[in-house]
Amino acid sequence: MAQAFVLDLGRCIGCEACALACKTGNELPTGVSYIELIEQVRGSFPDLEGGFDNHRCLHCQDAACVAVCPTGALYKEDGLTRLNTPACSGCEYCVTSCPYDVPRMVDGASTKCDGCKATTDAGGGPWCVSTCPSKALEYGERSEMLRTARTRAEALRAHYPNAQVYGETQAGGLGVILVLPDDPEVLGLPRDPDPPTVANVWQGVVQPVSIGLIGATAVAAGVAGVIARRNHMAELRDIEEAEQLVGDGDSSEEA
Amino acid sequence: MATTVEHEHQVLRYRTKQRIVHALLATSFVVLLLTGLVLLWDPLGWLAAGGWSRLIHRIGAIGFLAVPAAYLILDRKGARELVYDSFRYDRDDIEWFKTMYRYFLGHAVEMPPQGRLNAGQKLHHAAVMLVSATVVVSGLAMWFFKPQLGASGLAAAAVIHDLSMLALTLFLIGHLYFTYVYKAISGMTTGWVEEADARLEHSKWMDELDAQAEAVTVGSGASSHDEVSQEDQSQEDQSQEG
Numbered sequence: 001m002a003q004a005f006v007l008d009l010g011r012c013i014g015c016e017a018c019a020l021a022c023k024t025g026n027e028l029p030t031g032v033s034y035i036e037l038i039e040q041v042r043g044s045f046p047d048l049e050g051g052f053d054n055h056r057c058l059h060c061q062d063a064a065c066v067a068v069c070p071t072g073a074l075y076k077e078d079g080l081t082r083l084n085t086p087a088c089s090g091c092e093y094c095v096t097s098c099p100y101d102v103p104r105m106v107d108g109a110s111t112k113c114d115g116c117k118a119t120t121d122a123g124g125g126p127w128c129v130s131t132c133p134s135k136a137l138e139y140g141e142r143s144e145m146l147r148t149a150r151t152r153a154e155a156l157r158a159h160y161p162n163a164q165v166y167g168e169t170q171a172g173g174l175g176v177i178l179v180l181p182d183d184p185e186v187l188g189l190p191r192d193p194d195p196p197t198v199a200n201v202w203q204g205v206v207q208p209v210s211i212g213l214i215g216a217t218a219v220a221a222g223v224a225g226v227i228a229r230r231n232h233m234a235e236l237r238d239i240e241e242a243e244q245l246v247g248d249g250d251s252s253e254e255a
Numbered sequence: 256m257a258t259t260v261e262h263e264h265q266v267l268r269y270r271t272k273q274r275i276v277h278a279l280l281a282t283s284f285v286v287l288l289l290t291g292l293v294l295l296w297d298p299l300g301w302l303a304a305g306g307w308s309r310l311i312h313r314i315g316a317i318g319f320l321a322v323p324a325a326y327l328i329l330d331r332k333g334a335r336e337l338v339y340d341s342f343r344y345d346r347d348d349i350e351w352f353k354t355m356y357r358y359f360l361g362h363a364v365e366m367p368p369q370g371r372l373n374a375g376q377k378l379h380h381a382a383v384m385l386v387s388a389t390v391v392v393s394g395l396a397m398w399f400f401k402p403q404l405g406a407s408g409l410a411a412a413a414v415i416h417d418l419s420m421l422a423l424t425l426f427l428i429g430h431l432y433f434t435y436v437y438k439a440i441s442g443m444t445t446g447w448v449e450e451a452d453a454r455l456e457h458s459k460w461m462d463e464l465d466a467q468a469e470a471v472t473v474g475s476g477a478s479s480h481d482e483v484s485q486e487d488q489s490q491e492d493q494s495q496e497g
Contacts, residue, residue: 210421227361228432
């Protein structure tokens, strides 16, 4: 069953309790953070509005990071993007490929939110959700979260006419459904991130075709090589016999 | 063309320095191929964990990059002639390509006469040089310019890198194939090959060597073909990378 978060930016007060709870609960080392609160000032003077970008992994369904990960360290599970750190090769492909600039390299390995796999597997809720004092965060079954997000956006439109749900379709549907008080561009989000087309061709076509061609050619060359070498040895024997015949010609005729 | 007793009925095909350059190319390529393959083939993915394969890949890359430099430093003449020969094809070469399938099946007899490099070797070398350039450029781009490449730039570089390696690996399979079929491994282990094999497969080259030996013989006043003891040296100069 696909799980998801709701992140209501209309309710986020930028208190950083989620970031702190995440760091503490997941025992993240100093300098590592899965959630970053960035203060945003929008509009132009005197019509200014303030808010917070709650920068974190959005758990794309069509995750570019999972597509490019060569070792399977990044993978999809329950609609969320998990990270098996020991399997990471440190190639940084995920860092370059993420449309939301999320993964970071720490000690040669990729680092990002894994949806509190350990906590939720044990039956608890994600640290950020259980801590949020303004109820900006929810966690649960995705279709239910989508309904919650829509209700909240509807309510928000009373004060913010452009309020909307973000993540219903983006990148195949996000595992963190955002309730935005304004258009995504205004909040620094791509309206529709480019699908990882080239990456899919690379991983889905080029790589299997390469492996298949190399394997098939190696087998074919092995079989053909045995036949061709036999042919060549036969022609060398013919040459040798012909030479011997010429060499023996005189003596054998005399005998 | 008899030389010393040790190499009676043999000709020197590759000088020691050429064999060193070849060994560097072969070793670095195999290291790069294997450490690259672990990223390509999912069942081997676990070997890349921790980044060791990436470190080894980069050491291999430095070795691969050093090949042209090593050739130029160790054997400038050989390097120059390799490039020169690989991009020049005469009428016999064209004819050779037309009946190439026969050579492929192990029939060297009745192939058009070939020089030091046969037409297939020339094309192989030319293709290896060109495709190596694309693999090097795309590899360096992914090594040093990942942030600048962006998501699609990285994927595009990776596609070029993978396809280049696919081509080079197929070339390698062909290279090993012909080495086996025409029992040519001694050319790269000891440097010497059987004279009879060379006459069959590279008759124009052997004619050149004969002419050279003849000139040396006449010049030194010796009469017998077999007495050319300085031939070792002259052959060293004559035979080049193939």
